[in-house]
Amino acid sequence: MTVTVAAPGGTAAQALALEAVGVCKRYGDRDALSDVDLVVRPGVLHGLLGPNGAGKTTLMRVLLGLVRRDAGSVRLLGRDLDAAAGGRVPHGVAGFVETPAFYPYLSGRRNLALLARLDDGPRSDRNGKVKRALEQVGLGDQADVAVAGYSAGMRQRLGLAAALLRAPRLLFLDEPTGSLDPAGARDIRALSRRMADEGAAVVLSSHDMSEVEELCAVITVINRGRVICSGTVGALRTLTSAAVHAMHTSDDRAALTVASGRPGVKVKAARDGDGGLEVSADVNALDAYVIALGCAGVAVRVLERRARSLESLFLELTGHAEAIGAALPVSRDARERTCASAVAL
Amino acid sequence: MSVRGVLAVVGVECSKLSAQLKARIVLAACAAGPFAFAAAMRVQSSVPSDTLFGRAVNDSGFAVPLVVLGFAALWAFPVLTSVVGGDLFSSEDRYGTWSTVLTRSRSRAEVFAGKVLTALGFSSLAVTALAVSSVAAGVFVVGQQPLINLSGVLISPATALIHVTLAWACVLPPAFGFTALAVLLSVATRSSVAGVGLPVVAGLTMELYAMVDGPEAVRRVFITSAFGTWHGLLTEPRYYRPLIHGTTVSAAYFVVCLAIAYRVLQRRDIGA
Numbered sequence A: 001m002t003v004t005v006a007a008p009g010g011t012a013a014q015a016l017a018l019e020a021v022g023v024c025k026r027y028g029d030r031d032a033l034s035d036v037d038l039v040v041r042p043g044v045l046h047g048l049l050g051p052n053g054a055g056k057t058t059l060m061r062v063l064l065g066l067v068r069r070d071a072g073s074v075r076l077l078g079r080d081l082d083a084a085a086g087g088r089v090p091h092g093v094a095g096f097v098e099t100p101a102f103y104p105y106l107s108g109r110r111n112l113a114l115l116a117r118l119d120d121g122p123r124s125d126r127n128g129k130v131k132r133a134l135e136q137v138g139l140g141d142q143a144d145v146a147v148a149g150y151s152a153g154m155r156q157r158l159g160l161a162a163a164l165l166r167a168p169r170l171l172f173l174d175e176p177t178g179s180l181d182p183a184g185a186r187d188i189r190a191l192s193r194r195m196a197d198e199g200a201a202v203v204l205s206s207h208d209m210s211e212v213e214e215l216c217a218v219i220t221v222i223n224r225g226r227v228i229c230s231g232t233v234g235a236l237r238t239l240t241s242a243a244v245h246a247m248h249t250s251d252d253r254a255a256l257t258v259a260s261g262r263p264g265v266k267v268k269a270a271r272d273g274d275g276g277l278e279v280s281a282d283v284n285a286l287d288a289y290v291i292a293l294g295c296a297g298v299a300v301r302v303l304e305r306r307a308r309s310l311e312s313l314f315l316e317l318t319g320h321a322e323a324i325g326a327a328l329p330v331s332r333d334a335r336e337r338t339c340a341s342a343v344a345l
Numbered sequence B: 001m002s003v004r005g006v007l008a009v010v011g012v013e014c015s016k017l018s019a020q021l022k023a024r025i026v027l028a029a030c031a032a033g034p035f036a037f038a039a040a041m042r043v044q045s046s047v048p049s050d051t052l053f054g055r056a057v058n059d060s061g062f063a064v065p066l067v068v069l070g071f072a073a074l075w076a077f078p079v080l081t082s083v084v085g086g087d088l089f090s091s092e093d094r095y096g097t098w099s100t101v102l103t104r105s106r107s108r109a110e111v112f113a114g115k116v117l118t119a120l121g122f123s124s125l126a127v128t129a130l131a132v133s134s135v136a137a138g139v140f141v142v143g144q145q146p147l148i149n150l151s152g153v154l155i156s157p158a159t160a161l162i163h164v165t166l167a168w169a170c171v172l173p174p175a176f177g178f179t180a181l182a183v184l185l186s187v188a189t190r191s192s193v194a195g196v197g198l199p200v201v202a203g204l205t206m207e208l209y210a211m212v213d214g215p216e217a218v219r220r221v222f223i224t225s226a227f228g229t230w231h232g233l234l235t236e237p238r239y240y241r242p243l244i245h246g247t248t249v250s251a252a253y254f255v256v257c258l259a260i261a262y263r264v265l266q267r268r269d270i271g272a
Helices: A056-063 A108-118 A123-136 A152-164 A182-197 A209-215 A233-237 A252-259 A283-295 A310-319 A332-343 B003-018 B021-043 B063-085 B090-095 B098-102 B108-142 B157-169 B172-189 B192-211 B216-220 B223-234 B241-267
Strands: A018-027 A030-040 A045-049 A071-076 A093-096 A170-174 A201-205 A218-223 A226-232 A243-249 A265-269 A277-281 A300-305
Touching: A018 A056, A030 A056, A030 A201, A030 A218, A030 A226, A045 A056, A045 A182, A045 A209, A056 A071, A056 A170, A056 A201, A093 A152, A108 A123, A108 A152, A108 B003, A108 B098, A123 A152, A152 A170, A152 A182, A170 A182, A182 A201, A182 A209, A218 A233, A226 A233, A243 A252, A252 A265, A252 A277, A252 A283, A265 A283, A277 A283, A283 A300, B003 B108, B021 B063, B021 B108, B063 B108, B063 B157, B063 B172, B063 B192, B063 B223, B090 B098, B090 B172, B090 B192, B098 B108, B108 B157, B108 B172, B108 B241, B157 B223, B172 B192, B172 B223, B172 B241, B192 B216, B192 B223, B223 B241
Parallel strands: A045 A201, A045 A218, A093 A170, A170 A201
Antiparallel strands: A018 A030, A018 A071, A218 A226, A243 A277, A243 A300, A265 A277
8 A cells, every 4th residue: 555645746655755565574483574664755854763673673674675575565765676676776775774884804985985886876976975975974084994993983984974975865874873972973963964954864763762852853663563653753742641740749658549549540759859750641530630639638739741751652652562552553544644744744 | 787787896896806815815826836836846856647747747848737737626626716706795794794785776686797707707817827827837947848648649839739728728617617606605605614615625525426436427417527628639539528518517507506596695685
């Protein structure tokens, strides 16, 4: 099934940078990916989130043609990625999966020169492109050192430089800052953001929740090979089963007692160390709880809605996916709605 | 698959090979080995009389390349032809660079074809270097005397040179067959040790089998038998049946091994 979203200047399918529909991948008796849909629009930083083994890297490998999918379709920059035809990555698509690897006996510059030779494009500009890419990632001074002498962070930078050589309009980055020092990570984030600002679609897989929250406009959460949800951070927050409020009372212990056994209300001591309570409840249950506190002689001094961090949201989505499954858009129709909201950004 | 794409891969592989000490050492050994052999034959009193043309090694410079050819068939050709072919694919596994290579603009078919052409090119270069060096060593160290062929007929230096050249050309088909076998093992096992080592072991095993009294039908499908088919070119009259059979067997090894290797690479999930 094809996701179609109205877009100015043509059909949505033409405008999308990435459109994966119903992608499945099975290893033996294990489903690595199960009916995965992913839609990414140009100019958007799209985060892929999920716990270890969730299928993020497998999905990126499938999208880059490195792993053959068992079912589903993938369109990159409007072109079908057909594994049967060799899985050639279309021009304008680049990226790396896990730690980028290079020939250790060659210098960084020589490695990039060889990779540029494997790309389409005029021969005359190769050296210039290599030089510019190396400078963009801050490896200009180390360009002629053999890669065997590079640190993990330098290899990560070189991987990004190799991707930049292809002038990507669709860029896949798998844990791009994982091996970098804080300054290096900041540079790579800035570069990713700049590329998105210039119109490239960037798919970023990361375990760093704050990084994803800071960078990405749209997020897809994957767990056990399935897309749990996809959309903007704000939209995803609305998918949680109940809002969370910070509450301070005249007697927190009594407030906990009042909450025990009350349907639709979960109360626990706040984790931020400032004391108080953290209350998970929808509006009606919260109203009833506050009234009950008053009846019990417990004064509510502070009650404020807390903005949920992506991390807590992520833990809730992946840790209790089954429990909240009914509230999440796991059906194809619902996924298409969230995809539509994502691509409408 | 485009010719331009395949040539791009060949260029990249050649650049990588030129930066590797291994390739230089092999080619240097091919160039220097025959001179060392010819010089050793000159200074020592005995000759390798149990080898074809071994008795004539100090009488005609054209006997030297034929003796080297006979020795090389035993173990050198399997090594020379698998040292690159058996490592070109598995080295990408060793360095973890498959993802890097296959996310460029070249298809797997182009990468496969480019790597195979490079392996075949290196095998040709190594065999040619050994042949040219053997002839040069014979001519410079021993001289350009006429050669007595396997039928006892004296042949002129010019004719001998042509026969020696044809004899060396006869080993190219089995050399390519061994290269294809090395490519298959490199792709299938993802191990350079297996890719380079197993063809050598297989070659030695076949040679050993040829020395024992086993069924002829088995011996005839061994690719190593093709390394000796040049004998028919140095007799009067010449006979070509072994050459045709050896070339056919070599072609079968070549086609089957490369077809399987291609299928394995095409179906492989990289990094899974």
